[in-house]
Amino acid sequence: ATPLGWALFQLLLVASFSQAKEPVCIRRGDPENPQLSRDGDIILGGMFSFHSSWNDRKDTYMQKPLPLQCTSLNFREFQVTQAMLFAIEEINNSTDLLPGVSLGYKMYDTCGSIAQSIKVALALMNGNQIIFTAPEAPCTKPAQVQAIMGETSSSPCMAIATVIGPFYIPMMSHFATCACLSDKTKYPSFLRTIPSDYYQSRALVYLVKYFGWTWVGAIRTNDDYGNKGMATFTETAQQLGICLEYSVSFFRTDPYEKIQKIIDIIKASTSKVIVGFLSHFDMDVLLHEFSLNNLTGYQWIGSESWIFDSQTAEMDIHHILDGAIGLSIPKSHVTGLKEFMLNVKLLNSSNDLFTEFWEALFNCKFKELKSTAENPRECTGHEDLTGVKNSFTDMSLMPIFNNVYKGVYAVAHALHNILNCNKTCEKNVQLDPFMVKELFKFEDNIYEVYFDENGDPAAKYEIINWQPRKNGIVEFVTVGLYDASLPPGKQLTLQNNSLIWARNSKQVPVSVCSEKCPPGTRKVLQKGRPVCCYDCIRCAEGEISNTTDSVTCLRCPPEFWSNERRDTCIKKEAVFLSYEEIMGALLTAASLFGTCMTTGVALIFFKYRKTPIVRANNSELSFLLLFSLTLCFLCSLTFIGQPSEWSCMLRHVAFGITFVLCISCVLGKTMVVLMAFRATRPGSNVQKWFGPTQQRLCVTSFTLIQVIICIIWLTVSPPFPFKNFKEFKDKITLECALGTSVGYWAVLGYIGLLSVLCFIFAFLARKLPDNFNEAKFITFSMLIFCAVWITFIPAYVSSPGKFSVAVEIFAILASSFGLLICIFFPKCYIILLKPEKNTKKNMMGKGPRSPS
Numbered sequence: 001a002t003p004l005g006w007a008l009f010q011l012l013l014v015a016s017f018s019q020a021k022e023p024v025c026i027r028r029g030d031p032e033n034p035q036l037s038r039d040g041d042i043i044l045g046g047m048f049s050f051h052s053s054w055n056d057r058k059d060t061y062m063q064k065p066l067p068l069q070c071t072s073l074n075f076r077e078f079q080v081t082q083a084m085l086f087a088i089e090e091i092n093n094s095t096d097l098l099p100g101v102s103l104g105y106k107m108y109d110t111c112g113s114i115a116q117s118i119k120v121a122l123a124l125m126n127g128n129q130i131i132f133t134a135p136e137a138p139c140t141k142p143a144q145v146q147a148i149m150g151e152t153s154s155s156p157c158m159a160i161a162t163v164i165g166p167f168y169i170p171m172m173s174h175f176a177t178c179a180c181l182s183d184k185t186k187y188p189s190f191l192r193t194i195p196s197d198y199y200q201s202r203a204l205v206y207l208v209k210y211f212g213w214t215w216v217g218a219i220r221t222n223d224d225y226g227n228k229g230m231a232t233f234t235e236t237a238q239q240l241g242i243c244l245e246y247s248v249s250f251f252r253t254d255p256y257e258k259i260q261k262i263i264d265i266i267k268a269s270t271s272k273v274i275v276g277f278l279s280h281f282d283m284d285v286l287l288h289e290f291s292l293n294n295l296t297g298y299q300w301i302g303s304e305s306w307i308f309d310s311q312t313a314e315m316d317i318h319h320i321l322d323g324a325i326g327l328s329i330p331k332s333h334v335t336g337l338k339e340f341m342l343n344v345k346l347l348n349s350s351n352d353l354f355t356e357f358w359e360a361l362f363n364c365k366f367k368e369l370k371s372t373a374e375n376p377r378e379c380t381g382h383e384d385l386t387g388v389k390n391s392f393t394d395m396s397l398m399p400i401f402n403n404v405y406k407g408v409y410a411v412a413h414a415l416h417n418i419l420n421c422n423k424t425c426e427k428n429v430q431l432d433p434f435m436v437k438e439l440f441k442f443e444d445n446i447y448e449v450y451f452d453e454n455g456d457p458a459a460k461y462e463i464i465n466w467q468p469r470k471n472g473i474v475e476f477v478t479v480g481l482y483d484a485s486l487p488p489g490k491q492l493t494l495q496n497n498s499l500i501w502a503r504n505s506k507q508v509p510v511s512v513c514s515e516k517c518p519p520g521t522r523k524v525l526q527k528g529r530p531v532c533c534y535d536c537i538r539c540a541e542g543e544i545s546n547t548t549d550s551v552t553c554l555r556c557p558p559e560f561w562s563n564e565r566r567d568t569c570i571k572k573e574a575v576f577l578s579y580e581e582i583m584g585a586l587l588t589a590a591s592l593f594g595t596c597m598t599t600g601v602a603l604i605f606f607k608y609r610k611t612p613i614v615r616a617n618n619s620e621l622s623f624l625l626l627f628s629l630t631l632c633f634l635c636s637l638t639f640i641g642q643p644s645e646w647s648c649m650l651r652h653v654a655f656g657i658t659f660v661l662c663i664s665c666v667l668g669k670t671m672v673v674l675m676a677f678r679a680t681r682p683g684s685n686v687q688k689w690f691g692p693t694q695q696r697l698c699v700t701s702f703t704l705i706q707v708i709i710c711i712i713w714l715t716v717s718p719p720f721p722f723k724n725f726k727e728f729k730d731k732i733t734l735e736c737a738l739g740t741s742v743g744y745w746a747v748l749g750y751i752g753l754l755s756v757l758c759f760i761f762a763f764l765a766r767k768l769p770d771n772f773n774e775a776k777f778i779t780f781s782m783l784i785f786c787a788v789w790i791t792f793i794p795a796y797v798s799s800p801g802k803f804s805v806a807v808e809i810f811a812i813l814a815s816s817f818g819l820l821i822c823i824f825f826p827k828c829y830i831i832l833l834k835p836e837k838n839t840k841k842n843m844m845g846k847g848p849r850s851p852s
Contacts, residue, residue, distance in 0.1 A: 223279075
């Protein structure tokens with residue numbers, strides 16, 4: 001922050017002095033001289049981190065700060081410089097592009113420092129010379145450079161673009177990827193030949209999602225590149241259901257304690273996948289410490305800054321990063337660039353920077369010293385790179401060099417258009433305001449370069465995989481492609497069969513907080529933990545989930561129920577009283593047995609129809625009663641089987657009418673007994689008023705009333721088949737709904753009324769003089785009948801499903817058997833076993849009296 005403050009202070013001083021009416025416009029502070037320069041008609045600026053770090057200093061603000069002491073020579077930036085020089089040489093030698101115009105350059109070392117970058121940017125704009133002007137003349141002039149190539153990192157680019165943006169000086173970066181730099185309101189003159197991290201961050205998320213990793217760790221560089229890139233990654237990951245177990249930041253100047261804390265976090269974590277959104281400088285520092293702590297076995301996902309860096313791969317002697325996968329700039333080739341780079345004699349080695357570079361490149365010293373292990377020999381200045389292998393001779397970063405190459409050509413083409421070049425160019429054209437606009441319009445299919453409204457190129461990445469070979473060398477194998485211009489779902493393509501994972505495994509590693517919930521279960525989040533951590537709870541009965549990782553269970557439709565695994569709804573079993581089951585078969589047998597018994601009694605009565613016991617009490621009513629009992633036994637069969645619309649109406653109507661017919665007959669027989677003895681009194685004409693005709697009319701009338709009740713019931717709201725889903729949770733009870741309960745209870749009530757009347761009349765006639773008083777047996781039968789139907793009501797109401805039907809059938813059969821046995825069996829006993837009593841005399845109770 002201190003160098004930045006000093007630089008801004010200098011800028012304010014320059015601004016204040018520009019307003020002063022002095023005869024001389026002069027720059028304040030020490031001049032910044034370029035490390036590499038060449039004159040030309042048009043000058044391009046270059047800002048590169050020839051050193052990757054600097055010695056920290058403590059300013060006291062009591063005296064002028066000392067110049068920045070840069071450290072850690074960076075061969076990669078020298079390669080980038082060579083790419084820029086190569087492009088300028090090609091353009092200057094071209095007769096088609098900028099004919100008659102020579103490009104010059106001024107290149108500075110920023111050391112990766114933001115403060116130094118701003119200072120260099122001001123130097124590129126203003127220059128170092130003193131300008132004499134008249135007091136009334138404005139102290140302004142055109143910018144010294146028409147475009148600035150660089151910087152490599154995002155944070156310096158943000159600072160530089162902020163300073164030069166108001167002056168419309170284009171800045172073309174080859175490796176600054178922060179998505180924030182696409183904001184043209186803040187950085188109006190910034191362009192780049194590498195895609196924005198807006199796309200890279202999302203591509204990394206899609207890559208993680210593709211392999212099913214939902215629980216990952218993340219390490220980022222603590223600058224704009226890492227922080228903003230990881231912020232986009234985290235936001236997109238949350239949208240796709242991916243959770244970060246931890247996300248830590250690191251910068252190469254952090255103390256060792258910070259690195260040790262990161263190592264402890266990784267060791268304590270449960271995730272097996274680490275996303276490294278790091279610059280190659282920071283990755284190299286971390287890799288050294290990871291190796292010392294044997295931090296192996298983790299699957300690394302890398303950003304483009306380090307994933308295809310051969311120097312990082314060479315440092316990984318403990319195979320920490322084996323199997324790493326990540327995004328890389330697509331491979332490219334620039335004809336002649338490799339030969340140009342290796343011809344280092346083209347470099348101007350007269351200044352201290354390139355003297356340092358030469359000594360590091362060939363491991364020698366220019367000044368005479370005794371040979372040591374560090375300085376084995378003296379430099380001659382005529383060394384060549386034949387047989388030399390180091391990071392400068394490594395051409396694996398050719399895609400980055402190509403970005404620099406394309407950037408220089410984009411600037412040259414923009415100049416070509418602004419200067420109206422044909423065979424010659426108009427050199428007196430004002431460049432500053434138009435340069436940026438022309439660059440935004442630039443498009444070249446040969447170099448595959450164009451810029452959108454944000455100054456960004458098309459986003460296309462290769463997916464590479466670190467595959468170790470037997471000789472210990474790591475090969476960067478292209479295993480896929482990500483193209484943001486394609487429709488969603490088609491942007492990512494991968495060749496899974498060629499991938500190698502951590503620990504040289506062929507199996508895709510698993511990194512989840514919780515295993516996937518299988519069908520039949522649902523996810524329940526663990527309290528206080530991310531959404532990727534959950535428990536799998538089995539679906540409740542009647543609910544299913546047929547997908548993996550379902551968050552809810554779906555309730556089955558009413559006619560369906562969940563299977564044992566809770567992953568499919570199966571049709572519920574339809575339950576009703578059928579003939580095939582034991583209960584239905586027994587009730588059917590009882591019904592048929594009762595029918596046979598009734599038929600047998602009828603045959604006996606028919607055979608002995610002329611005997612006194614059959615003729616007594618109106619044999620016509622007896623046969624009608626036997627017929628109605630047969631119908632009662634048979635009507636119980638209508639209650640068995642699957643309910644249908646007709647069977648539901650038939651069963652209740654048949655039951656109501658046949659039972660009323662039966663009770664009417666019994667009532668008629670009871671009244672016959674009463675009237676018979678009333679008729680024996682002198683002057684009685686009861687027999688006249690209750691003869692056979694009246695008895696038939698009575699039975700018909702009572703039955704007709706029930707028929708009318710049934711007709712009204714069927715007309716207003718008849719019974720209908722009904723599927724009962726509430727009785728049993730996993731079964732459907734098929735039953736007959738009453739339609740209206742009033743009709744049903746009216747039918748039963750009428751039967752009950754007749755039964756009570758019958759019971760009262762039979763009770764009154766029970767002590768009439770007769771050796772065979774039928775009223776006694778009717779009384780007993782009606783007691784059984786009433787007892788059965790009184791107990792039926794609570795049993796019917798409380799019985800579930802088909803059991804309520806069985807209760808009703810049992811009541812019908814029990815009451816029918818009660819009537820049959822109590823009324824007719826005593827007569828059959830006399831007819832068959834005591835025929836001597838089957839006489840009219842015995843019936844009337846007029847046998848010989850015993851002596852007094």
